[in-house]
Structure formats: structure tokens, C-alpha cells
Amino acid sequence: MKKRNSSVNKTIHNFYLSKLKNPKIKKLYSRFKRIISKDTDKNYCVAISGGPDSMALAFLTKCMSMERGTSNVYFHIDHKLRKESKKEALFIKKILKKFDVNLNILKWVKNNNLNNIQEQARLKRYELLIKKCRNHKLNKILTAHHKDDLYENFFIRLLRGSGLNGLISFKKKYSKLKINEKILIFRPLLNFSKNELIYISENTFGNYIKDPSNLDNKYLRVYVRNILNNFKFNKKNKNFDKSLSNLHKSNKALEHYIKKNIDLNVIKNKEKVIVSKNFFSEPDEVVFRSLNIVLNSFSYKAKLSRGSKIMNLIKNFKNSKDTYKTTLSGCVFKKVSNTMIISREI
Template identity: 30%
Template sequence: MKGNIFQLDSREKYAAAVSGGSDSLAMLYMLVDMGYKDNITVLHFDHNLRTESANEAKWLRKQCEMLGVQFVCEKWHKPNVEANIQQEARYARYTFFKHACETNNLNSVLVAHTQDDLIETMLMRLGRGSGLTGLSAMREETNVLGVSVYRPLLNETRETLQNYLKEKGVDYISDPSNDNEKFFRIRVRNLKPVLLNAGIAYEHIASSAKALRRADDALNFFADSLANHLIEEQGGKVNLSTDIFMYPEEIQLRLLATALFKVTSEGLAPRTSKRSQALLNMKDGIKGFTLGGAIFKQKSGFYQLEKEK
């Protein structure tokens, strides 16, 4: 790690999401080492899914007290359902982040995603048949569930961060779920030695993911410029011109996603296969159909979208 990788505004206040694991704890110590102690507040979300979590939160609080860093913690009272528990936990965690940022006047949340996380996510999505957007590298700055997120460690490896803590003589929390292969991410993570032995370097996969991100951004730029001419908002409804079929299919898919967002405000577009079927419906002149919470009605030269009741 060279130089100041954070580049934070010394006049601003930030949140640092810290679980106590190696990645986030290394981020915390690096922030302190680089002079940002007074600019950060540690946010810790106790998922309350393991009996050890309460003691781990207490341990982390002591770490922050020793470093002279503000600490805010919330304990999750999880719902009595096991289905989609990780998705529920993520939503609860970011809800806490949002509330804590608003309450403490914090600019954004620093999250310790590493190059390993970037690659694992790409490989998982590759296994699920994702398209260009899904395979693209995580963005350094983004918005998650209404929370401004900054990922300063995407160029750092997990091994580098663990070595950093080892050199400082700092212990970290080891979550046993990180060894549990019932989770897809852990099975993908354990492929790393196999890929390295096959001559597939992680840094090269990361470079490919970043190249895909640049291509994705370029297509979004082109699609956004066309949207000004092909999508019209009209009294709570959205008109999508059939002139979109003059352009490549990937652009059609993105314009359709933009039109859907304008009418439903849903941030996540329907799967590519469903949007492709909607485009076929439009080409075939189907008079009416639904997709992603919107009703499509055929008009002269365009389809009108309105939100489902």
C-alpha cells in the first residue's frame, strides 16, 4: 500500500463500516495511521446471528476507545424467518447506516470491500449468467439503498490487509461462516488456489472487470443521450418510442430499463431475459402486457407505460 489511498476531505465527517474482521479492521487502523481519526465514526451492526456477536461488539468498542475513535453500534432483532436471511440482514444493516449518517451528520460510509471481493462477486455472477453490468467491477463510489458508499480498498488484496494487521500486532475477528461452504461465495472463494495453479491471476481478472465497467459506462452514456429523444414523461406515465429498434439490442434493453425506472422508481431492472421478452412483445405489436410493475399499452409509434395499481 502506497501513499494515502483514502483521499478524504479533512473538513468532512465520514462513517467507517467495521465488522471487526480483517478487511474492515485494517481499514480502521489505516484511517487512523493516515490522520483521519477525528474525521470518522465507526458504525458496527451486530447481526445477532451468532452467540459470540455481542462480545465481539464489546471488543470492537474497546478497540475504538483505545484509538480515540467514535463508535456507534446497533443490535439487530432479526425476523423469525430463515429464508433470505442474508438479504434481510443487508437491508437492516444499510438502514442502520443511513440513520446513523443522518443522525451524526456523516458524509458517506466507507466500506472495506477488497480486490478479492470484487473478483468473487464477478465469478459468482458469471456462474449465474449475468450480463455486462453484472460482470463489471464494483464502483468505488455508489449508492446502496439510499446510502452513499465509498470503497477505498478495491485495489488491495485481503492478504495485504491481513499482513498489515499482523505487522501491527493487531488481532481481528474470524467469523466461522467464512469457512462454511454452504454459502456460494465461500465455495467461489475457495477456488482461488485452483485458479492460481491454472495460471489465472486474480489481478488479471480484476483488470478485466474494470475493462467491463468502462464498456458498461460507455453504453450507459450512449443510452442516456438517446433517452432524451426516445423517452417522454407525461403526467405520471412514460412514453417509449418504437424508434428504439433502430439501435443495437443492448441499447434497447438499457432504454427499456430507464423507462421502467421512470415509471416505477424501482432501482433494480428486471432480468435481461424478461426485458428481452418485453422487446419481442413490442416488436410483435402486442397491444398490452406487464413487466416489472408497469403496464405497457401500444400507441401509435410508441408504448405508454404506467405503474400497476
């Protein structure tokens, strides 16, 4: 049995080595290594949807773990949103098993009464993965979001009226599902194009899932993707990358003043938050994002109110008398001598 296992391990090892002899794949893997090597962790929770992007991520992380002698944990979420989802999950699991990648399948049973099912599925996907991270004592979830996703996300948020932070949020390599969440979402492929990841996937594992919803124009992401493709957007990427970089720098400057506003004008303990009147003297965007951070860190609600409701709260607070009182995101807001007192609802 030991001889057989040794033979299998050698075959698997030789498979990955042979694929890395491809000059293009070798170059892309080297780029991936440079990105990952800057991170402090060695083991990860890897999210696999089964599309070409995540199959490329599975190949790259497997190569990395073999080189480092480390171990990753791979998960696929079966959302049960399409009748083919179970069959697809087992198909991907079978493919990856041939190449010594053990894929764990997690299931989510949807609530038929939920609105915006795609957003709910996204949140539930991360909640399930975060739970598994804690079980395996892992700090980061690796996702296969790439440069094309970055561009699409910018225009989707632009159409939805997002502010500066929303427009450039996807450019951040690390993010959190909630402000007080310790598990990070890590996007190591943001400098890779969709075509590069398809090339890796087709020339390594050779198979992946083609989700038919990616062709359905009723979804905003698909609608935006088709516009960008028709616009031949990829030929204009350099200037757009420069614009995104400039927006990112502007946002960093704004974050400096947001932090300063919170540090100088907010006192917090376990029971309440006291926000001084000087807090509201800053520019509107600084006030809005400062209060959003305060609320995120104090509320027990898993999902907080939309930005429009927070903006209305700020407006009403500024224009009201000392008797003003309201509730939002599981918190009570009171105005006392131009100071805001925030406590949790009982």
C-alpha cells in the same frame, strides 16, 4: 481531569504514530491517503464488520482523521444471524474504544420467513447505514471491500449469468443502493489485497473476528474463494486486472449509447413516462439497460424485479398488439401505437 485527558490523547496519538513507523504500514497508508484525497468529502460513515479488512479500514481512517482534524462515525451491524454476534459486536467495540474509535452497534432482527437471508441482511445493513448517514449529514459510506472481493464477485456473477454491467460492477469505486439514492457507497480499498489488510490489522489493533461462515462451502462466495485459492489465482492477477480494465472501458462505451437512447426517446413527468418506438430499435443490451434505468428512477419500489422479468416484458411488448398491458415493479405498462406508456399502480 484535563491533564488526564491530555495524557490519554497523547498516548493514543503516539500509538498511531508508532504504527506508521512500520515501513510496510506507512506505504499502505500513503496509498490509502492518495485514494481518499481525490474524494470531495472529509467525514465519512465507516462500516465495521469486525473482520481483518474492516479493522484495517478503521485504523487507516482514524489515522487520516487525526492528520486532517476531521471526524468519522463508525458503525457495526449486529444481524443476529449467529448466536455469537452480540458477544462479537461488544468485543470489537471494546478493542476499538482502547484506540479512541467509538463504534456504534446497530441491530437488525431478521424475519424468519425471508428467503436468501444473506442478501436480505446485506440490503438491510445498507438501509440502516444510509439512515445514519442522513442523521449525521454524511454523504458516503466507507466499506472495506478489497481486490480479492473484486475477483470473487466477478466469478460469482459470471456463474449467475450476469451481463457486462454486473460483471464489472464491483470495480466501481462508488456505487448506490438505488439509482435515486444520494448516499454513495465508497470502496477505497479495491487496490488493496486481503493479505495487505490482514497485515495492517494484525500489526495495529491486533484482534479481529473470524467468522466461521467464511469457511462454509455451502455459500457460493466461499466455494468460489476456495476454487481461486486452489488455482493459485493471485499469481495471475496482472492479466486478470487488464481484462477487468478492458471490460470496464467497453461498459463505459455502452453507457454512452444507453444515455443517448434515454435522452432521445424518453419523456418523463411526475405521473408517467412515455417511451417512443425508436427506443426499442437499439441493440438488446442497450434497450434492456435503458429500460432498467428508467424503471429504477420512476418506480417507488425499494427492490425492483429481476432482469429476466424486464427482458420478458421487452420481448412481449415487441411481439404484442396495441392492446398489450402488464404490471411490473409497482408500475403499469401499456402499448399505444408502438409507444410504451408507464404509470404507477394505484
